[in-house]
Amino acid sequence: MQNDKPAYKRILLKLSGESLMGDDQFGINHDTIVRMVDEIAEVNRLGVEVAVVIGGGNIFRGVAGGSVGMDRATADYMGMLATVMNALALGDTMNKAGLIARVMSAIGIEQVVEPYIRPKALQYMEEGKVVIFAAGTGNPFFTTDTAAALRGAEIGAEIVLKATKVDGVYSADPKKDPHAVRYSNITFDEAMSRSLGIMDATAFALCRDQKLPIKVFSIFKHGALKRVIMGQDEGTLVHV
Numbered sequence: 001m002q003n004d005k006p007a008y009k010r011i012l013l014k015l016s017g018e019s020l021m022g023d024d025q026f027g028i029n030h031d032t033i034v035r036m037v038d039e040i041a042e043v044n045r046l047g048v049e050v051a052v053v054i055g056g057g058n059i060f061r062g063v064a065g066g067s068v069g070m071d072r073a074t075a076d077y078m079g080m081l082a083t084v085m086n087a088l089a090l091g092d093t094m095n096k097a098g099l100i101a102r103v104m105s106a107i108g109i110e111q112v113v114e115p116y117i118r119p120k121a122l123q124y125m126e127e128g129k130v131v132i133f134a135a136g137t138g139n140p141f142f143t144t145d146t147a148a149a150l151r152g153a154e155i156g157a158e159i160v161l162k163a164t165k166v167d168g169v170y171s172a173d174p175k176k177d178p179h180a181v182r183y184s185n186i187t188f189d190e191a192m193s194r195s196l197g198i199m200d201a202t203a204f205a206l207c208r209d210q211k212l213p214i215k216v217f218s219i220f221k222h223g224a225l226k227r228v229i230m231g232q233d234e235g236t237l238v239h240v
Contacts, residue, residue, distance in 0.1 A: 007231030010049040010125065012152035013040070013161045014145065017055035017086055019219050026058055028089050037093045039225045040130065044099060048229055049125040051155055052132045053148040054090060056082025076140035080107055083144060087134035088113065100129040106138030106147070118154055125155065145203035153210045160212060161228060162199065163219035168236035169196055185237040198238060207238075214238040 022029030059082035094101035217235030
């Protein structure tokens with residue numbers, strides 16, 4: 001029997017910057033970002049409170065050649081600024097689609113976006129607005145996966161949804177091994193012992209310690225986000 005109500009009230013959706021490229025080499029593909037926003041809007045209309053953490057790989061990879069030999073912290077700050085650009089694009093697309101989006105940055109650029117303030121983020125979500133967290137954690141040496149785990153824990157999200165190019169976690173690379181099996185669910189400890197590399201180690205440990213489950217699913221599979229929200233067998237659930 002399928003659920004007729006969402007399985008989750010508040011979620012943290014982690015989108016990679018690369019997911020915005022579509023079939024392009026870098027940058028933001030208009031049709032791709034519009035389609036993603038349509039899927040987020042459908043979930044938001046169900047009454048689910050949505051926060052998003054966005055990466056910056058689609059922009060930063062275009063300038064990454066110039067960062068070779070650069071100080072790591074400087075390169076990381078460049079990556080954070082790339083996430084701000086993506087967050088602005090995502091927010092603008094959401095507003096055009098009838099959602100109300102608020103971009104909050106972990107680094108101070110008040111002329112462009114408002115700073116991340118936890119109580120205000122919670123208030124926005126309770127009002128039905130979609131909150132987009134930009135600039136990672138605001139610190140170098142941390143990935144946007146870690147930002148997703150951190151913000152998910154801070155806002156009391158029930159689950160972190162990691163949107164990827166594949167429809168879950170497999171026993172092997174499904175492109176290389178035709179016998180690879182998708183896990184419907186797996187524990188944190190099992191994922192670690194099998195070195196499945198679901199998130200970077202810091203993010204994964206934070207989710208495990210906070211008992212914050214992770215769902216890995218394909219953002220390119222039509223309707224997958226809603227099926228995840230409705231508690232259907234979509235993607236892979238990583239749990240304690």
